[in-house]
Amino acid sequence: MLSGCTVSSLAARFAFFPPEPATYAVRKDEACGGGGRLVASGVPRDAAVDVLLVDTRKGSKVVAFYLRNPAARLTVLYSHGNAADLGQLYDLFVQLKVNLKVNLMGYDYSGYGASTGKPSEENTYADIEAVYQCLETEYGISQEDLILYGQSVGSGPTLHLASRLPRLRGVVLHSAILSGLRVVCHVNFTFCFDIYKNVKKIKKVKSPVLVIHGTDDDVVNWSHGNELWKLAREPYDPLWIKGGGHCNLELYPDFIRHLSKFIREMENITTKTRLKKIRQSLQPAPKKVHHRASTGTTTTFTTNCCCRIRVRKPSCRCPGCNLSCGCCSGLMSCFSSRLFKCSTCFSSCSCRGCFKCPTCFSFSCSCCRSCLKCPTFKCCCCGSCRDEQ
Template sequence: MGAVTSSMAAKFAFFPPNPPSYKLVVGEHTGKLLISDVPHRENVDVLKLCTKRGNEIVAMYVKNPSASLTVLYSHGNAADLGQMYELFTELSLHLCVNLMGYDYSGYGQSSGKPSEQNTYADIETVYRCLEEIYGAKEEDVILYGQSVGSGPTLDLATRLPRLRAVVLHSAIMSGLRVMYPVKRTYWFDIYKNVDKIPLVTCPVLIIHGTADEVVDCSHGKQLWELCKEKYEPLWLKGGNHCNLELYPEYLKHLKKFISAIEKLPNPSSGCQQSTDQPEPPRNSTDQREKSRPSIDQREKSRPSTDRREKSRASTDRREKSRKSTDRPEKARSSTDQPERARNSIDRFGDMMRSVGLCNIDCFKPTASGI
């Protein structure tokens, strides 16, 4: 039964570009992996990474020599690294961060088939690469999840107590809730973000368009209400599911968020630790390494974990909203001011118009039906 529901959910949720927008090529002089049909940049590494579920996924790492933080970006539906390449390099430049993006299993040139469990393994593999190859520390990482990418982003965030911050862009409460206005979580639902977000202890920024016809803005607002550490959200008036990057306020707000996050005390001091959910002490790199087996064994224990999350979520919803990192009143003012999609600063708008980011039909049933 579980396999049937997972298969059904996959038909609704996953739309890898077909054919992929890029190929992998080997540089003639360097012997390094490159993404085809995009400008070659010396500060971009292209990697193939093996996940614990046996898939080989493609990732790209954009280095910024002035960066103190690293963003791990999980992209939306019907997109792959060929389409996201320019956005990733521009975000790294303008936000002054290192940025790691990746293709889920079955997307782009990554092997395997898309599934909820595969995306969890995919993001774990990429996060581990950041730690082991690029020396990133948990307290200096920001997880960024767009649309479907909010699922693996929040799943990983619940298990990283010293994480610096989370950004949720056009995020979903759960896969089923995108299609039906259900009020409870069913066992066969996928990406139960509404139950997981109360367990995230770091600051969370929510970005959502008020005219989103794919994932209604109510998803973003409900997730924001359930955040423990709220940051001033960005409700882009008139924004839909796939064009938020074209609004000047998008980049301005992200810059403001990154600046605020950089000024916060380092989470390794313990000040970001949740008072409601005690975590095992992790005082050193060695202890973080020892904790990895619990991550690797997550798939075996996920059913019981989900039940615990469901229980905690029901308790957390009864709590009053905690203090925001920035005052919520400011957030409402940004909702009231209309924004129009127009050319943005620093070439950003012009660049984005040449990039296809997301399929407007994501989450809708396939033509063949189910």
């Protein structure tokens, strides 16, 4: 029998398909005026594009492209799908930067493109964490101004990071997966050897989530996107592209239109509004207070009692306890919390059914009856009513 770790490593071999050879290479620009900055061969040269090598906690060096837009208010951190690298995605990045009016950071996973290391689930988590730290330290971009974008297998590292950033501006899941095993098997359980358990991590994301999926996706079934949208804590209006496949959704006009709408709405959400929503989601729902009334041996509940007193089940020695409230004319039971002392005779009341009138705030006493001021209350022991005020 194979152990969980062995099965997990086998699953990783089938999950990652880096393009071979890579469609680009990274080198230092030693030409006059280059200053030794990194450039990528195989992609157009652009002064608004930074080529970076980012060190990860797993020891890899991942390549990242940062595309600047002077009109941008938000930044998109893009995690691409399988069998692709930055060289193939460069033109798409430029289009997204221009049409969405955002800064865009794209990166290659360990073992993809010119990035070092080997592709694995844990390495992709380390990769996106390192790139996010680079955005913070090198470009001063905080999570409040960041939108995470995950396509296909890129939804794994995207939701991993999103579940750890409570003040994130938003998340986009493009042809996302519920988990690695659910792509190839129709299972309803999460096994220990499964990879990219998005079905669990989506519940921890506190920011708005936009799900985009094609109805004719033959690689990752549409049901994956639909289930992720249902599980999101703050789901945004999804985009189901009729007839869309797995790798061609960008060609549909609704794609950029709906994505632009999402970006604009996220720009208008202030940090104060986001924090307020988070606090409201963490507060427990208020409990309804019911007021109990008793008639003999039958106990009922009433919610329209004007005196707003919550009473207990009668524990008076008199079996025929029948106290009438002058405020709402409803029947109320006796308090049995403790014995009160009469303000006149200073003796403990022998009636265990002493109560406080919500109108005159005085106690009834069966000892001397001199402390009863409200004529609408009766003592459950003697059954007499004090007439004088």
